[in-house]
Amino acid sequence: MYVANNIFNATSIAIVGASREKEKVGHAVLENLLKKFNGKIYPVNPKARRISGLECYKSVKDIPGKVELAVIVVPNKIVPYVLEECGIKKIKNAIVISAGFKEAGVEGAKLERQCVEIAHKHGVRIVGPNCLGIINTSNNLNASFASQTPKRGCIAFMSQSGALCTAILDWAALEDVGFSKFVSLGNKADLAENDFMRVFSDDEETRVILAYLEGLKDGVGFMKLARRTTKQKPVIVLKSGRTTAGAKAVASHTGSLAGSDNAFTAAFKQTGVIRVDSGEELFDYAIAFSTQPLPKDDRVAIVTNAGGPGIMATDACERSNLRLSSFTPRTIRKLRSNLPVASNIYNPVDVLGDATSKRYALALETVLKDRNVDGVIVALTPQAMTDINNVAEEVVRASRKTNKPILCSFMGGIDVASGIGVLKKNGVPNYQYPEKAAKTMRAMVEYRLARKFKHKKPQQINVDKGTVSRILSVARKEGIVNLSLLDSMRILEAYGIRTCKSKLVQTFNEALEAANEIGYPVALKVVSQDILHKSDIGCVTVNVSKNNLQSAYTRVIMNARKYMPNANITGVLVQEMVSGGREVIIGMNRDPQVGPLIMFGLGGIYVEMLKDVSFRVGPLNEDEARNMISEIKGYPLLNGVRGEKPLDINSLEDSLLRLSRLTADFPEILELDVNPIKVFEKGNGYLAVDVRIILRHEK
């Protein structure tokens, strides 16, 4: 049993800071509990003897019986003392509603850490601080100061914004939407999204999990848990704070393209979490997911009583990447023989402006039975002859007889209101315009696909971890952050990522020997920690033949000296010139919240200008590596376009898996760019030409 679950099932609750003054939060919490909760309620307030008819205690320690949950609403400075007392009283769970902690600055953050330390010392777990509280509708536990209590339902909601909680509860009251559990996460000093996701996941009353999050406390744990949870029930997340660019100076291509938002998008996608962009979408989706079955595929039938709305719905489906069903001949026959001649019997089915509810019902039931139909959108406009309530009743009837989703768009205001009421009461979602219905249907299709997807563990690969450890430990000792090209190449080689032949030399004679061994033409690159943009100042030269070697060698050294007379020059790298092949880039940027974000893309201008790249959070498995490659727009360039031979995509997959393994094994690798990798025709592999590794040494 999870700790967090105990909070929802507490049967004895102390409200520390309970108040009889109506405008105080300590009063609102007590009143919410008193309304319907059946367990024991103990107000705690040293200044009162009775509050709201209940005996009041000076401290939780004075409460005679067992207490399972403390709700704390005292001034911030007092919270540590209260937690200490809770610990002594063996109260294992506390909701700290009080504000004035991390959100209020440095002092508050210190106070918050102090609270957590005290709590953990006693084995007390905390929700909050700086939160609205929690609600469990199944046992009438409303331990919050929300002004409204939601009705019982099957949607669980957690939110990092208390203000959004109040807005949602207010909206739910208007829309008559029910919740199973409702949690305001506050500052997440202790318990956080993962703890509650676990509760929601196991909760039989919960069919849909919603979350408003501004960040993840434990991204790796979240991904593991989400992967499992989304197999059971949909998890819909509004992740805000897309703009929090963060102050980190980014040194690599991958780093500059990654950004935390791409990291979240990748993490959610990989784990089947449905990401939404607005509160509207969050609830549009929640209502459909909580009431309608999932579509088997993306083929949608539209039933409408007018041409215009039919076209609007068709456009919406196309924009949402849904297919319009092609009906079977049987469906066509049935529609033709039962609908008026002027009706459109193909998709979208137009039952015409004078459609009775029976005609709607016939069309709807006929298309629902069609094996080429996975879901239906019913569009309606209030025309003179339209019997809106009866149409709604027929839609409800049809929805009870089918295992396919039906989403409605009854367009209008006053005339359609009561029909929409009939739909909502009976669990058929309605959207003001077909656009949202289509978008929601698309989300359902995608969730179904994601749920089917089996996540496999990456296969074992042989790597030489020892060599990398040694290189990194030297770098750590020497405080090196930008690893040298040669060391970076050695690291790649140790993990089985093939690099072009390179040799570090100190003299021209060594260079000649190295070039003879590597084969001409070669490239020469000055290696120096002091010189960053080597090619800009003539410290790199390519396509050097045997004849030109001496002059080229002299030139790069001279240019380095000219640029920085005192530069510490490690030597000159003599490198194999890789001819042919197409340039790609693979890389990694470590996101502070979700971990190593792996990137793949075509090299050169594709990555720089067109940003045609894909991301996954590592460690990758084979499917993910493959999909990363195939989902970029420029994929045909790799897979053979215009009669060209396909390139060695399998070997690229392998390189991604090895890169993933490398960055999983060595968390001190902060950023990594292999750019370019040249990939050759199928069977001929690839070669990493240049690589950049940036380290972060733990202090």
Added chain:
Amino acid sequence: MYVANNIFNATSIAIVGASREKEKVGHAVLENLLKKFNGKIYPVNPKARRISGLECYKSVKDIPGKVELAVIVVPNKIVPYVLEECGIKKIKNAIVISAGFKEAGVEGAKLERQCVEIAHKHGVRIVGPNCLGIINTSNNLNASFASQTPKRGCIAFMSQSGALCTAILDWAALEDVGFSKFVSLGNKADLAENDFMRVFSDDEETRVILAYLEGLKDGVGFMKLARRTTKQKPVIVLKSGRTTAGAKAVASHTGSLAGSDNAFTAAFKQTGVIRVDSGEELFDYAIAFSTQPLPKDDRVAIVTNAGGPGIMATDACERSNLRLSSFTPRTIRKLRSNLPVASNIYNPVDVLGDATSKRYALALETVLKDRNVDGVIVALTPQAMTDINNVAEEVVRASRKTNKPILCSFMGGIDVASGIGVLKKNGVPNYQYPEKAAKTMRAMVEYRLARKFKHKKPQQINVDKGTVSRILSVARKEGIVNLSLLDSMRILEAYGIRTCKSKLVQTFNEALEAANEIGYPVALKVVSQDILHKSDIGCVTVNVSKNNLQSAYTRVIMNARKYMPNANITGVLVQEMVSGGREVIIGMNRDPQVGPLIMFGLGGIYVEMLKDVSFRVGPLNEDEARNMISEIKGYPLLNGVRGEKPLDINSLEDSLLRLSRLTADFPEILELDVNPIKVFEKGNGYLAVDVRIILRHEK
């Protein structure tokens, strides 16, 4: 005075097909007129003597006085006779509500044409057929069978879908939104969107023009009119039918990428029309445009009473490409000295959960005065202390004192309802979540930019129209649809688009002579109307040196003979090999509704895979040609990336203007691809290497 305007100002109206049977449309129309209309109303029905207390006439001819408008609601077959009688009675305007015309098939279409002929013979203008009617709120004229009459307002609406009209009117009744004029366009047999846009444009009561359109009757006229109208007032169009791919077999790259949807998008963009994708957006925008001033620029301030909604609003602004204002020191000082310490005084301004309406007012007024603020989004959640109605009042007060737009997002349901009511009643738009507020603000910013934009006529350029006329007239005579490469090249040259040197030859000796003149290496291409994909079957060979000329010549001819022994071979084209330069494509596809759609893009895989192309409806002016080039994603490739020299963008602009002129001058050019054009470094121009012209000969 425009004809269409007379319809709205009619003072005497005949309802032909007026009925006393309540469920009949002819009854509903009469009742709607009787409600408030002050002019003369004449029911016409041969079977009745009085209807609704009015004398009824057997025919319009029997009406004693002058009649300015006939509303026709008789069965479709009778409509021509009624129109004939209207003509005789000198009724100059008719609204044909009856259905059963073009929308009902071939017979109906014939009947519709007959109606138009009769009407035009008598100088009668028609709205419809198959429509709901029209409404003018300023003179209480409701000549429709809509079940609801909108209140007076400043939004004019026209719709090609009558069903959508009923939905909108129903919605407007709920939301208390007013309209100036309301038109159901029906089949647009005679009067269409342009006629009504003209009326709306001149109408003093109309401040915003809305349209739901499925197509344009006169695209060229629309563009001309829209360009003028959008300088006066916003025109917001929901253009549906994006999926109507059309059956036209497309032969060119441009054709396959163009599509009618890109044509509309280009036409709207070029004329300042705001295109929306859903009914929701249509009205989200309409309400803001009709009530709020336009922002001067895209710098937005957010005022909120909670962190979460503040972040949501910030995200929304970023996604909508709006900038968050950086406040002046003065604003910061004022906020700091007047707001509580815990408030965020930077943007978004968080006035905290316990904010009174006065605190909201202070923050709002302070940021409105900041010269770095162009518009404000006010976010509110219903927290315990929030005095929602008073905040709404303060927002209204602030909005009256400023010339900057304020959009609100009061989030919630029941608790916020009355505050939202205050906002709406006083012309401050509210959106359920900040997302829509930001999107709407963006639309306002864009409209403001578009309105400022001055459309210049293209400059005159010298072209040799005669040569093109002669080539096309020969092609027409010979029934040639795919113009030969040589003729196509000659056409480009005649219009000053430089092509690479080419010569058509019949023998090897001629080829040798041509190649000597052009200079080696050359390309050889078999010219034959019978062989389409020449390069696929070895009828094109490139990089031919003097030594290889003979063998190459023989090979291409042999390959052609092998492929099709009886092929009619015009000859072999000897062409200059163009080395260097970057490949781009320019082209044109003639859209049946909006006209020549000009395309620009990078060549090769950029156009094929990445579809990185831009479109404009011709004729282009200089600004449009320049923007077409600069707006593609790959533009840096032309403008000099990574230290490369910029290419000759000016010469490309010139080529686009010439292409535009060519396609404007010769409407029989249906599709045209110049692919590739090789563009060289600045000052060195470009060369068209290959061109394809497809003609349509009028029958």
